[in-house]
Amino acid sequence: MPRPVLTNAIAELTREVEVMDERGRVSTIFIPAERPLTVYVDKRELVTLMTLGGAPEALTLGYLRNQRLVTSIDDIESVQVDWSVDAVAVKTRTGIANVEERTSKRVVTTGCGQGSVFGGLMDEVDKIVLPEDARLKQSVLYKIVDSIRTMKSIYKQAGSVHGCALFSAAGEVIYFVEDVGRHNAVDAIAGKMWLDDVRGEDKVFYTTGRLTSEMVIKGAQMGIPFLLSRSGTTQMGHMVADRLGMSLVARCTGTHFLLLTGKDRIIFEPQLLDGSLRVA
Incomplete structure (x- = not known):
């Protein structure tokens, strides 16, 4: 199975801004960039992520993986980021089964910038087995x-x-x-x-x-x-x-x-x- 077709849309990571200190002195500093990235999967809007923009394709893939919406990288045909519209279009090979039902329940977590997970927070946790001999x-x-x-x-x-x-x-x-x-x-x-x-x-x-x-x-x-x-x-x-x-x-x-x-x-x-x- 061929790997997904990806863009390489790294955005500008910092911005230079003017500041004034407690003595009225003017200088410039760098601050992190922050921008929205709306994720579309098979033309269906899924979520908007607020991101620095350093690895948007990997972020999108990891989001789909960690939300348990896609189980294999082979299910993804392409991930195309377009910063001119602050969006990423994901095309799957066979679609996401029951996507409406699986994304209907969202838990807002304690992650910075309001992280969220779809479905019950503890779903499938007990099925995970970590290697016993890892040291x-x-x-x-x-x-x-x-x-x-x-x-x-x-x-x-x-x-x-x-x-x-x-x-x-x-x-x-x-x-x-x-x-x-x-x-x-x-x-x-x-x-x-x-x-x-x-x-x-x-x-x-x-x-x-x-x-x-x-x-x-x-x-x-x-x-x-x-x-x-x-x-x-x-x-x-x-x-x-x-x-x-x-x-x-x-x-x-x-x-x-x-x-x-x-x-x-x-x-x-x-x-x-x-x-x-x-x-x-």
Whole structure:
């Protein structure tokens, strides 16, 4: 089956604006761009996403994947983004079965910019099985956190965005995506994984935002057993991760972290227990 035909419609990621400080001094700064992207599937309007615009095709694919509206990348014929009308047209090979019924119920989540999921929030979660033997070394965790700290990003230039990254079991970055909402960034990574046929069972996911139920469920749907964040989690995010046996690691800064669930998956290394930072 041929891969989907894609545009490469990366938009301008920042804008320069004039500001005045508390002393009346005028200067210019960069701020993140934000634009609507209305998703049409087989000419039917589905949703409008507010996005930075850095990976609109991957975002669209990941959104369809994480909403469980499309189950295989082979079902997509094309994804065409046109920023002149702020829209993306998705053409499927056979259509989406029962699309009206499946998109009739929407849950607005705690994602920045009002994330949403179609259907019951917990639908099909109990069917997800993460690999039992997946393990992550403490030194690799430190390596990931340090890699994020030193990574070139829109956030360092302009602030006001969230970043998500996918890492290998050795702590090497595979994808890094920033967007105005963390739910968009995780969807874009899901889309990239789909396009590149990258599996998640030996991968580590990092987000700068909270580990909410939405983020945990999406990570699980991508088959990823490790979710890391420099922020915290929510009660429902904790509950879902615990049910799935996923390692939820919050407050990752420097050599500090809080391991909330999936404690048997993290390999603590005696030489690192004094807090010294030694990457793998």
